[in-house]
Amino acid sequence: MKKAKLCFIGAGFHASTNIYPSAVEAGAEIQAIATRNIERSKAALLRFGSSGKAYDNTELMLQNEDCDGVVVVAQPEDQTALALECIRAGKNVYVDKPLGWNAAEAAAVAEAAQKAGVVVMVGFMKRYAPVYMKLKELIDGGSMGRACSFQMKFAVDSTPFCKDEEQFMKLAAIHMVDLMRFLFGEVVQVTGTTIKDGEHINQSISLKFDHGVVGSAYFAGMSAWSRESESVLVTFDDGFALADEINTLTVHHSRTGDNLPWKSLEEQDSVFTPSGSPMSGAYRDLYLRGFVGEMAHFMECCQNKAVPHSSGKDNIETMALCDTILASLI
Known part of the structure; x- marks a missing residue:
């Protein structure tokens, strides 16, 4: 190119x-x-x-x-x-x-x-982050069966730039909302609970997707989370996968032998991580967070003249889901 x-x-x-x-x-x-x-x-x-x-x-x-x-x-x-x-x-x-x-x-x-x-x-950019691209490959590839459910966490100190729940949803948590759609498809049902405390955000959200996946999301915008944190845990038919803090994907395959798992070494975990060296410098973070990829x-x-994965048209559904989640919070 x-x-x-x-x-x-x-x-x-x-x-x-x-x-x-x-x-x-x-x-x-x-x-x-x-x-x-x-x-x-x-x-x-x-x-x-x-x-x-x-x-x-x-x-x-x-x-x-x-x-x-x-x-x-x-x-x-x-x-x-x-x-x-x-x-x-x-x-x-x-x-x-x-x-x-x-x-x-x-x-x-x-x-x-x-x-x-x-x-x-x-x-x-999370659509272009290596950890989530690899997780998407597992979901679409079917090697672990169907994706059945997930748990998502996103916590950050959003108080300097978000003064209410709508700003938090559309300026901070929106990345995770879009990531849900990227990984699991379109949402057909949402229920949520929140504690309304000004710029301090604590939300618990349950979602059902059109392909039968169910999930929960914990979103927090508090000064307590000066250490930004995120993770996505997906349960499949034949194992689970945990994308943790942008830089680690742990894939657990269910046992396939006849012995009970505690009798022998039947279980298997694969851990995918990036390497780190003085040569990677600051660009390592830009790659892992998806900025270079996007x-x-x-x-x-x-x-x-191709249609982007995160196109203007696709963005309509992400913005709609943000408002659907906000409307569900009680």
């Missing part, structure tokens, strides 16, 4: 820490950057070794630059309008989550993209 030329809108902390370096690692050429401040745009270009052009006007950049795609990582309240601006300019666009604050806004973007014939991809996928979709 030839090097993709990308333009960027936004150069904040998340963009500079995760998105820019991941795009460069995936093989992108940073062609131009637009922020509200021309000096900030120039500084971002310099930081990531680009000789591209700096802008303080998004509309002007979209008019002047002929690129493979535009990457939008701005404030959540600005992203829908920026995405639509890119689409009207005929540009393929990647937008960090959330794209639209609800299903109706998400649908408006997807419809505009379809009419314009451009690629729209939403930044749900940037590579976006560039491939732009160049081949």
Whole structure:
């Protein structure tokens, strides 16, 4: 694949820490950057070794630059309008989550993209994280039988940027909500319990999926969780698999012999982990969290005019599920 030329809108902390370096690692050429401040745009270009052009006007950049795609990582309240601006300019666009604050806004973007014939991809990086891609292979491959049930945990200190349950769901837990759909399909039934305590979030959610999988999710947004934590435990017909803290997948196969498991070494666990060395540096984290994978996928979709896994159209269902979960909480 030839090097993709990308333009960027936004150069904040998340963009500079995760998105820019991941795009460069995936093989992108940073062609131009637009922020509200021309000096900030120039500084971002310099930081990531680009000789591209700096802008303080998004509309002007979209008019002047002929690129493979535009990457939008701005404030959540600005992203829908920026995405639509890119689409009207005929540009393929990647937008960090959330794209639209609800299903109706998400649908408006997807419809505009379809009419314009451009690629729209939403930044749900967990779909591209190696641990969840491997878990998805187990679920779809059938080597352990059917996926029957799951338990999901996500806990983070969301208090600096989420002031209520809706913000928590759509700015933080949304990644896990989208991951549910990626792994298990569409939800047909939701019940939930919450303790309403302002910006402190504690939620317990039960879900039933259209393929017969049932599951539970524990979501917490508390300062107690300054150590961000997540896991997904899936029970199959013939074993279970635990994706733990992004970097470990433990797969347990049920015994197949006639002896009782405590009489002999009949049970088997396979543990998949990444290696770590001084050579991996900070890029190890960007790969494991899925940022490099999603940037590579976006560039491939732009160049081949393919539909992304986390497309604008698919995003409609994720936003709808967020609201369904919120409406179920009692």
